[in-house]
Amino acid sequence: MPQMPAASSPDFAAEMAIRLNEVAPDGFTVIADNVSVVLRHNGEVVGSTDMAELIEDSENLDLLPANLETAARAILSNVQDWIADTTAEPWPGERSLPNPDAQVTGDRLEAWFGDQDEPVLKLRPLDLAI
């Protein structure tokens, strides 16, 4: 089994929510509720996803850190979808919906929208060792 970054599902959900909340458009709030990342718009819940659970999925532990990347991509994708659906405008960016992606390097997870070399939006890196 590869060395696992020290991240629990609730901690991961919380850290992802904090970073997404930093970049969410006005009127939107991203919070964590245990393992779920929840998007609110003007106080109303738009959607939630518990994909952070994947990083402690006992059937797929051998896939870490791929599970961290998959969970991050899914969380980004859902928040992107909810914002775009609510506003009827693409987010982030202005023309189309850039694909979400994530990569774990050592104890650090980076997540972004668009091309890795030229992202439309990049989240603050997440230190998995904390």
Next chain:
Amino acid sequence: MLVTSVTVSLAGVLVSLGTANADPLDGPTRWRKCTTDMRWPGDTGVINAQIGPTGFIQWNIIDYTDNGGHWFGDVFVGKRRVDHKDQWYNPHGSVSNVDARSGYIFRIVMNHIDTTGRESVSAPDAGCLIP
């Protein structure tokens, strides 16, 4: 494919008899390859999906009469969950080409409780073999 709960129960029995798989997530033994235009129509709605040239899979679900209400469920590649939805409008999404691994089954397992309380669930054949 969205069908009523009763129909889904029947479909589940048929699938189990045909494959002898204990785990319903294993589904049918013969899955069609994912293509650029896939549809799984059912009694109450339809699931659409397409795999693009770069291997991304995009999908959506439409209820024929009522896209409101509560939608919740998961997307799998093999037995690995790659997405989860819990929201109040009809879902759509994409699976990265990193997660859509060749040789595995892409499957959508989604539930819908519409604004009248009618419950639907995706049938077990809503999926395809990732080329």
